[in-house]
Amino acid sequence: MPNQTKKSHLILAVSAAAALAVGSILAGIRPQGWGLWTATANAAMGGHPTAPIDPSLVSSAESLSEAFQAVHHSIKNAVVNINIIKTLQGPMQNGIGPLNLPPGLQKMLPPGAFPLIPPQGQSAPAEKIYGTGSGLIISPKGYIVTNNHVVAGAQSIKVTLANGRVYKATVIGTDPKTDLAVVKINAPDLTYASFGNSHDMKVGDWVLAFGSPFGFKHTMTQGIISAKGRKNLDIIGAHNPQLQGLTYQDYIQTDAAINPGNSGGPLVNMKGHVIGINCAIATNTGSFNGIGFAIPSKEVKYIAGQLIKHGKVVRGYLGVSIADVRHEQIHKVAETFGYKGHHGVLVEQVDPSTPAARAGLRRGDIIIAFDGKKIRSMNQLRDDVAMTHPGKKVTLGLFRNGKKLSLTFAVGTQPATLAQVEMGGENIPGQMAHSDSLGIAVTAVTHNLARSYHMAAPHGVLIKTVNPNGVAASVGIRPGDVILSVQGHRVNSPAEFVKALHQVNLTKGIRLSLRSPNGVERFVFVQKSH
Known part of the structure; x- marks a missing residue:
């Protein structure tokens, strides 16, 4: 990254030098033959100029350009550049960061989380990096929203306004689960942004991205909304495994150019309203490849408000693992429980000693339904619960055993992190079973393995191998998963597993209950084609 930044600056310097040289020639010297470029001379040579463009043909494009310019004029003074200094607890490699990069970082690099070249004539100590990002002024009191990964761990934060004024900033609060943060400056006469409703935006709508890509301050790029509701990207969890399972992912995808340094800058609609905060890109190169992501404004407003008011975000908590019934595989699982609806969420695991467990959720x-409101998706329920104040009583509408019922209980407080569990255990010779129909081999669950999976006692069978071309692999079953039951019948040995398979019809489809190495349980619907 630093090399790329330096190269960009060199190209600009060369271009500027060339322009100065040409300017000197044109201003100070009149080359021989200059008279050749007169209208009379051109006419004598029989040539003709390029054809003029019919203004009616470009009026729409000019109107669009004027609209872009109007949005830029409206928002530009609310966008800031953020420069930080961080101290790394590790060696640098070619000046681009620590050697122990998280898995997948190269393919999902958060813009802004990279060191810039130190100021000219200075050399950065090996343990320090200079980072740049963007931010958005959201209050006349000097509150600025940005990304958590821009300011987290920074020893120094400086904010540069559009007019060039520079201020020291202090961190008001951070929320790693959404990758948002709020910092504050003490400055007069600030221009602050207005938020729009990200929910109302449609795929294909024009949007403009603002920020400081590669340190080039106050840059605007244009594009459209490419998709909405992007999730399962693991942008945050890849960099902080302790947050896996607790992050909030509902990104807006755009093809407006977003590059390292854009993080924390706004994504703006054509009314000049902020509908997202730029946060990440999907890339194989470390720079823009046509896919960028922004956190929706609805979430930004709520999180920023919580950070300004409390310095942190306190979320409601049920203590369940859930899956979206709209997903084809999950819908098939739900049908095995007698559910014929197409919306709602399936409870795949109820954690012990949680509000959900105490309320009797199964x-x-x-x-x-959640507090009288129909549940359409997993994201909706997750957000509704998170935005419920801990201690408040809520009512869940349920479908269980062919009947509808309700449970009323108090929401708990979401824990800060999830404990990560490493897979362990040993094989027991002679206790292995194969299922050619599923394409897996299983063995018994040992006491050591049960402890590592946070089981009270050994139960289920451990999947040792999975045929990559088999039925099990096609639905996401992996080695290391533990099969707890087959169509509701618990299995505690390879022999019981084989017996359970003989009692079901795989061509009609069966429901398997699985437990992952990290302790998360889920249902999978498996069906063998005729």
């Missing part, structure tokens, strides 16, 4: 329940 695995296999389907949540269809």
Whole structure:
């Protein structure tokens, strides 16, 4: 990254020098033959100029350009550049960061989380990096929203306004689960942004991205909304495994150019309203490849408000693992419980000693309403619960065993992190079974393995191998998963597993209950084609 930044600056310097040289020639010297470029001379040579463009043909394009310019004029003074200094607890490699980069970082690099070349004539100590990002002024009191990964761990934060004024900033609060943060400066006469409703935006709508890509301050790029509701990207969890399972992902995808340094800058609609905060890109090169992501404004407003008011975000908590019934595989699982609806969420696991467990929620329940509001998707329920104040009583509408019922209980407080569990255990010779129909081999669950999976006692069978071309692999079953039950019948040995398979019809489809190495349980619907 630093090399790329330096190269960009060199190209600009060469271009500027060339322009100065040409300017000197044109201003100070009149080359021989200058008279050849007169209208009379051109006419004598029989040539003709390029054809003029019919203004009616370009009026729409000019109107669009004027609209872009109007949005730029409206928002530009609310966008800031953020420069930080961080101290790394590790060696640098070619000046681009620590050697122990998280898995997948090269393919999902958060813009802004890279060191810039130190100021000319200075050399950065090996343990320090200079980072740049962007931010958005959201209050006349000097509150600025940005990304958590821009300011987290910074020893120094400086904010540069559009007019060139520079201020020291202090961190008001951070929320790693959404990758948002709020910092504050003490400055007079600030221009602050207005938020729009990200929910109302449609795929294909024009948007403009603002920020400081590669340190080039106050840059605007244009594009459209390419998609909405992007999730399962693991942008945050890849960099902080302790947050896996607790992050909030509902990104806007855009093809407006976003590059390292754009992080924390706004994504703006054609009314000049902020509908997202730029946060990440999908890339194989470390720079823009046509796919960028922004956090929706609805979430930004809520999180920023919580950070300004409390310095942190306190979220409601049920203590369940859930899956979206709209997904084809999950819908098939739900049908095995007798559910015929197309919306709602399936409860795949109820964690012990949680509000959900104490209220009597069970695995296999389907949540269809939350406090009187119909549940359409997993994201909706997750957000509704998170935005419920801990201690407040809520009512869940459920489908269980062919009937509808409700449970009323108090929401808990979401924990800060999830404990990560490493897979362990040993094989027991002679206790292996193969299922050619599923394409897997299983063995018994040992006491050591049960402890590492946070089981009270050994139960289920451990999947040792998975045929990559088999039925199990096609639905995401992996080695290391533990099969707890087959069509509701618990299995505690390879022999019981084989017996359970003989009692079901795989061509009609069966429901398997699985437990992952990190302790998360889920249902999978498996069906063998005729």
